[in-house]
Amino acid sequence: MNTSLAFDIFCVAFIFTAGMLSGANAAQGKYAQLLFNELFQDYSNALRPVEDTDTVLNVTLQITLSQIKDMDERNQILTAYLWIRQTWYDAYLKWDKDQYDGLDSIRIPSNLIVSFSSFFRADDDFSEPVNTNIVLRYDGKITWDAPAITKSSCVVDVSYFPFDSQQCNLTFGSWTYNGNQVDIFNSLDSGDLSDFIEDVEWEIHGMPAIKNVITYGCCSEPYPDVTFTLILKRKSSFYIFNLLLPCLLISFLAPLGFYLPADSGEKVSLGVTVLLALTVFQLMVAESMPPSENVPLIGKYYIATMTMITASTALTIIIMNIHYCGSGAKPVPQWARVVILDYMSKIFFVYDVGENCTSSQRAKEQDSYLKKPNACPKGPGQYEGARQPLAKIRNHESTLKKKFPEGVNNGYGLQGENTRDIVSCCSCYRILIKNIEYIASCVRRHKANHAKGVEWKKVAKVMDRFFMWIFFIMVFFMSVLVIGKAH
Structure with a gap:
């Protein structure tokens, strides 16, 4: 009787909790829809998301190497599969979470905001990142994780092939914005290799990252970039x-x-x-x-x-x-x-x-045998005169x-x-x-x-x-x- 009562109470509590959670999710969904409409009503993704045009937009970059798809030594091109995480703050995408029932983050399509492809490109060819969702927080912080396949130029030194090591650079920087408009930072001292799929030909011995600020001859403004050096050792x-x-x-x-x-x-x-x-x-x-x-x-x-x-x-x-x-x-x-x-x-x-060595030994044995007395006995029918020298x-x-003499012929027939x-x-x-x-x-x-x-x-x-x-x-x-x- 007590067990049945306890089970009934548990069922009632479970149904009540599920109803509460369902109502909360429904409420958050309603507030998220309302927040989305209000945030993107007058929002434009064509400009830098800063209130003051003199303010520098800081972007933090983190690279996770997932796989080396191909290393073309003849054409000197490295094809890699990466996960790119970029973080920045958007001044126009903020809200008070208390006004939206404590909603502190939402997930929206990346094509609605100023995306990575507008800011940065990798060396050589760079495939457009997949249009994945981004995480938007109430304070304007945007976190975007997207996979990408990069084709980077890599100077291949084959002097010690097949015992060679290669260093390939993956450089990420802005094509159009200078350092006074968009600045880039690396979140870690090296690329993330925790999810790397082991390659059959190459071993990864590190992926250090370094920030560079370059001033080109055409322009007086600095252009920052983050370069990841992929250190490869051939198997x-x-x-x-x-x-x-x-x-x-x-x-x-x-x-x-x-x-x-x-x-x-x-x-x-x-x-x-x-x-x-x-x-x-x-x-x-x-x-x-x-x-x-x-x-x-x-x-x-x-x-x-x-x-x-x-x-x-x-x-x-x-x-x-x-x-x-x-x-x-x-x-x-x-x-x-x-x-x-x-x-x-x-x-x-x-x-x-x-x-050879055996025939030489056999010849020595035969010589020693012939040197023995009576080794070659003389037969009764042998002709002695045949062995006489020509001088005799x-x-x-x-x-x-x-x-x-010749005169003996005369008189004696x-x-x-x-x-x-x-x-x-x-x-x-x-x-x-x-x-x-x-x-x-x-x-x-x-x-x-x-x-x-x-x-x-x-x-x-x-x-x-x-x-x-x-x-x-x-x-x-x-x-x-x-x-x-x-x-």
């Missing part, structure tokens, strides 16, 4: 993985061209292919950058890498000419023999052409000549016939010796020419290894230099 991860890292990997292929065997026929092709790949990446960077005198950091890296690859390709052609000198070339100079073949080949672990054969021939056979045999030996000497000299000449070509090939191989390490070091230091300048 470089996208460019590192899509532009810098591929270039780094490609540049490490250039020194490997020296490691390719000369007989493969792919040494020059590899250098040209790498050069074309870097040219494609450089064109991609050039399309997005403004045509300025400042070359981007990544562009300098591309140019340095392309120069290095061009130099490596030219050196490869020279080294291949050395490799294919052949037997018709001059012998290796003594200084090259000492410096390159004796010292540099040991430093870079270069063995003879067609030889010549000595044998001269002995026969002494033993059987049988012995003369034997002597003629012996002399004929010696003539055959003499012709055979000449042929063997000719073949031996040809073999010696061939071996000498082959040894000369082998030496030039080894010189080319040592130079390949030398330049391979030189270019590896250059690529490494260039990469470290780029990363160091980025920070």
